[in-house]
Amino acid sequence: MLDLVTAPVLALIANHTGLPAADLARLLGSPAKGVAADLALPCFQPAKAKALPPPKLAAELAAAINAAGLAQAVAAGPFLNLTFPPAQVATALLPALAADPAAALRSRAGSGRNAAIDFSSPNIAKHLAFHHIRSTMIGNSLARIYAAAGWKVTRINFLGDWGTAFGRLISGWKREGLTLAQLEGAADRVTFLNELYVRSSQAAKGDPALEEDARRWSKALEDGDAEARHLWQIFKDASLAEFKRVYALLGVDFDSWKGEAHYEDKMAPVLAELEGKGLTSIDQGATVVDLAAHGLKQFKKPMLLKRADGGTLYATRDLAAADDRFREFAFDRALYVVDLGQSLHFNEWFAAAKLLNRPYADRLRHIGFGVLLVWNDEPGEGLEPGWAKGRTRAGKVMLLREVLEEGIDRARAIIAEKNPDLVGDEREAIARAVGVGAVVFNDLKNARTNDVKFKFEEALRFDGETGPYLQYAHARLCSIERKSAGVSGDPALLARDDEKVVLLALARLQGQLERAVEADEPSIVAQALLALAAAVSSWLTAGNRDPSAKVICDDPAVAAARLTLVRAARGALGEGLCLLGLTAPERM
RNA sequence: GCACUUGUAGCUCAGCUGGAUAGAGCGCUGCCCUCCGAAGGCAGAGGUCGAAGGUUCGAAUCCUUCCGAGUGCGCCA
Numbered sequence: 035m036l037d038l039v040t041a042p043v044l045a046l047i048a049n050h051t052g053l054p055a056a057d058l059a060r061l062l063g064s065p066a067k068g069v070a071a072d073l074a075l076p077c078f079q080p081a082k083a084k085a086l087p088p089p090k091l092a093a094e095l096a097a098a099i100n101a102a103g104l105a106q107a108v109a110a111g112p113f114l115n116l117t118f119p120p121a122q123v124a125t126a127l128l129p130a131l132a133a134d135p136a137a138a139l140r141s142r143a144g145s146g147r148n149a150a151i152d153f154s155s156p157n158i159a160k161h162l163a164f165h166h167i168r169s170t171m172i173g174n175s176l177a178r179i180y181a182a183a184g185w186k187v188t189r190i191n192f193l194g195d196w197g198t199a200f201g202r203l204i205s206g207w208k209r210e211g212l213t214l215a216q217l218e219g220a221a222d223r224v225t226f227l228n229e230l231y232v233r234s235s236q237a238a239k240g241d242p243a244l245e246e247d248a249r250r251w252s253k254a255l256e257d258g259d260a261e262a263r264h265l266w267q268i269f270k271d272a273s274l275a276e277f278k279r280v281y282a283l284l285g286v287d288f289d290s291w292k293g294e295a296h297y298e299d300k301m302a303p304v305l306a307e308l309e310g311k312g313l314t315s316i317d318q319g320a321t322v323v324d325l326a327a328h329g330l331k332q333f334k335k336p337m338l339l340k341r342a343d344g345g346t347l348y349a350t351r352d353l354a355a356a357d358d359r360f361r362e363f364a365f366d367r368a369l370y371v372v373d374l375g376q377s378l379h380f381n382e383w384f385a386a387a388k389l390l391n392r393p394y395a396d397r398l399r400h401i402g403f404g405v406l407l408v409w410n411d412e413p414g415e416g417l418e419p420g421w422a423k424g425r426t427r428a429g430k431v432m433l434l435r436e437v438l439e440e441g442i443d444r445a446r447a448i449i450a451e452k453n454p455d456l457v458g459d460e461r462e463a464i465a466r467a468v469g470v471g472a473v474v475f476n477d478l479k480n481a482r483t484n485d486v487k488f489k490f491e492e493a494l495r496f497d498g499e500t501g502p503y504l505q506y507a508h509a510r511l512c513s514i515e516r517k518s519a520g521v522s523g524d525p526a527l528l529a530r531d532d533e534k535v536v537l538l539a540l541a542r543l544q545g546q547l548e549r550a551v552e553a554d555e556p557s558i559v560a561q562a563l564l565a566l567a568a569a570v571s572s573w574l575t576a577g578n579r580d581p582s583a584k585v586i587c588d589d590p591a592v593a594a595a596r597l598t599l600v601r602a603a604r605g606a607l608g609e610g611l612c613l614l615g616l617t618a619p620e621r622m
Numbered sequence: 623g624c625a626c627u628u629g630u631a632g633c634u635c636a637g638c639u640g641g642a643u644a645g646a647g648c649g650c651u652g653c654c655c656u657c658c659g660a661a662g663g664c665a666g667a668g669g670u671c672g673a674a675g676g677u678u679c680g681a682a683u684c685c686u687u688c689c690g691a692g693u694g695c696g697c698c699a
Contacts, residue, residue: 066642076641078679088679112679113642157699194699294699320697334624334695341697348699375693377626404627405693452661468661480635483627485692487634496661498647499635506661514658549638561636564646575663578655586658600658622661 035138036541038126039118040073042104047095051080071108071115072123072538078112088112120534124525124599127537132522132598135605138543139559139613144551145184150363151177153371154286157194158273158293159203159227162280164432164488165406165423171474171615172403172482173371174286175556178613183551188363192355193293195270201252203227204265205244206234208251214268223272256298266295280435283470285615292355300354301346304390305339313389314339323386330385337382349383356387360394367397369554374402374483401554404485406477408432421487441469444494445502449622456621464619468502469494471616475501478614479560499564501616504607507567510574511604512620514585515597522601523594530583532573533599539566540606547613556614563610570603 037044037059044062048055058080065074077095081088092109099107099116106117131138153173156162162170173189181187207230220226238244255262274291281287305321308314313323319342325333339350359365370380380400388395407421446465449456456464476493477486496502528537543562550558577584585596608618 060639061641063638063641067645068643074642076680078641082679111642155699197698318696322696332625336696338696343697345697347697351699372699373693374627376699378694379699381626402627407692448661453659484635485628489634492634492648495648498661500647500661502661503647506659510659510662517658546638553638557636558638561646564636568646571662572664574658575654575660577658578660578663581658584658621659 035127035130035544036538038130039123039538039541040116042102043099043107043116046098046102046104047075047080050095050098051084051091053080053083065113065115069110069115071117072534073116075114075116076112077114081112118534120529120531120537121526123534123537123541124528124595127541128525128528128598128602131540131602131606135602136609138540138602138606139182139547139609141183141544141548141551143183143548144180147185147366148188148363149177149180149185149367149369150188150190150359150365151180151369151371152190152192153177153369154281154288155192155194155372156277157197158270159199159224159231160194160273161224161228161431162277162434164408164434164437166434167284167437167473167477168373168403168406168482168486169371170281170284170286171477172401172556173369174284174615175478175559175613176369176371176401176554178615179547179550179556179559182609182613183547185367185551188290188359188365189288190290190292190359191288193270193274193291193295195266195293196295196298198248198252199231200255200262200266200269201250202234202238202248203231203269204251204255204262205248206230206237207265209234209237209244209247217268217272222276224276227269227272280438283435283438283466284474285617292358294348294351297351297354297358300358301350304350304354304357305346307390308339308386311390313386318342323389325382325385325389328389330389333382333385337386349379349386352379352383353386353390356392356394356398360392365394365397367399368394369399369401371401371403374404376400377402399554401482403482406486406488409487409489421485438470438473440490441473441494442466443469445469445472445496448496453622464622467617467619468496468505468622471501471505471611472496473501474615475504475560478556479564481557482555501611501614502622504563504567504611505616505618505622507570507574508604508607508611508618509620509622511570511600511607514574514600515604516620518586518593518597520597521594522598523591523596525595525598527592527595528599530573530576532569532576532583533596536566536569536573536599536603539569540602543606543610559610559613563607563614566603566607566610570607 044055044058047058062073062075065071077088077092081091089112092112092114095114096107096109099105108115151173154170156166177187177189217223217226251262255266314321315324320338321340322336322338324336337349338347340346377400384398410422411419442465445468449461449465472494546558546562585600586593611618
């Protein structure tokens with residue numbers, strides 16, 4: 035969208051140098067600090083193409099651009115600095131932005147393509163722990179970002195709904211004679227199942243008969259025994275109900291909930307194919323694919339397909355699931371939003387998919403992310419305070435719901451203090467948006483491969499580069515809109531530099547959205563929004579000292595023009611927050 | 623040992639495909655509300671970009687080596 039501003043200048047330079055305008059656009063960058071200009075073009079490469087000294091070319095171009103009146107151009111040595119009058123920028127951009135504020139964050143780059151995004155993927159009968167926020171919100175954000183860029187997106191929650199734990203749960207359930215009503219009546223059904231699991235394990239510790247009972251139920255479940263299957267479904271339903279409470283808080287949903295269990299009977303064909311193609315071998319009783327022996331020397335160890343006892347492993351399940359998803363969704367890209375600790379696993383089975391000549395083998399992407407570390411200032415005897423994986427002081431896992439609720443509580447308190455007029459349901463809704471938004475934004479604002487360092491006091495502070503900062507800027511814009519009639523004005527009346535800064539921040543969003551897709555990186559959007567909000571805040575605050583700088587100023591025509599920009603910025607901020615999975619309240 | 627990730631201001635991090643004096647938030651100093659929302663803005667102090675080589679007109683960014691941190695490396699997922 036920036037090209038709406040730069041196109042005439044780039045065309046001139048392209049004409050002058052014989053280089054494609056698209057290549058020149060990529061060279062265009064921001065000027066050095068202290069250089070008063072909007073954009074800068076380093077002339078080294080174009081000069082090489084024309085066999086001219088860079089400063090000479092810069093000077094020639096500056097003269098030509100100034101003569102044509104396309105911008106104010108200054109050659110600074112080998113750099114060409116461009117400054118556009120605010121009105122020119124506004125005239126180029128504002129009509130498109132005013133027509134559809136979300137357009138700044140829309141692209142057709144991915145239209146006609148399908149993306150299957152696998153994220154969140156919790157285990158049944160276990161809590162959604164705080165660390166699940168990473169896969170859940172990175173995945174959710176990527177789903178929205180891809181969709182904004184024109185992709186058709188399928189959101190997949192690959193539930194961990196299989197394994198030996200169910201045998202123990204069923205065994206304990208039967209032994210204690212529990213009922214569905216008791217489970218349904220529990221304050222938290224997952225906690226109920228967790229505690230059942232713990233009791234069942236402990237009881238079995240000194241009792242081989244109970245151990246055997248759990249094993250029998252595990253086998254019965256695998257064999258499709260009706261009662262085992264029924265109880266399994268009950269546990270799964272109960273867990274899903276709890277998960278959905280948290281997903282609702284986060285505003286996350288899925289198109290497919292097919293879990294591991296769904297693939298139990300779909301692995302045999304993949305295994306048979308691997309064997310048929312002579313790719314498998316037996317190593318210490320286990321069935322493996324020796325990737326190194328098939329030319330993939332980077333793999334030092336073979337990939338395990340089946341345990342010595344015949345049980346399947348998750349590489350096999352992932353291959354089967356990929357086949358299934360490719361049939362169902364015909365994906366052009368499949369994302370697996372899973373922590374970086376599993377990159378070896380993904381590299382292995384992606385390689386196996388290639389050995390199998392799967393047409394989709396090159397479309398698989400592991401979207402890895404760093405771990406969530408929580409500051410622990412009371413680590414216990416003889417240990418230093420420091421960053422640790424998400425556990426409370428007592429050593430229990432931090433539950434995602436509890437962290438979100440604490441965020442909401444803190445937000446509610448701040449609203450009560452700063453904006454006592456907000457009460458009741460509205461305050462509650464805003465507390466939710468702000469409290470949850472703070473936690474979520476904290477997780478998305480930096481590159482996903484970084485570890486996230488979480489301190490309650492830091493993440494839930496509402497000033498600085500935070501979700502609430504963005505929401506606040508949005509609320510301020512809404513507030514101004516509310517105070518005025520909905521008229522649109524003449525962009526040419528936008529003459530202030532701080533207005534131009536806002537416009538240029540808006541114009542850059544589309545390119546940043548596309549970069550976010552290619553890098554699978556929500557933080558690119560997050561950083562872009564921080565830049566936009568900073569520009570907006572600076573602009574709006576200028577009106578505090580200088581009444582003529584106010585949006586609603588004495589000149590109604592100017593006010594109308596500024597209001598058009600307010601609406602565009604508000605729309606873009608709201609849309610951007612949505613792409614990150616935050617909501618944008620109109621007041622806070 | 624091998625692999626992946628990572629090392630930029632006191633702390634937490636940006637820095638687009640290499641481009642001109644490395645930016646922001648927090649913290650610290652000092653300002654700005656009879657207010658279009660101070661959950662904001664303005665200004666200041668604070669950095670041999672882990673180290674050393676190399677490629678280049680130009681390197682925080684690319685390559686090599688080394689050092690530090692985290693994680694993973696067979697029957698869990």
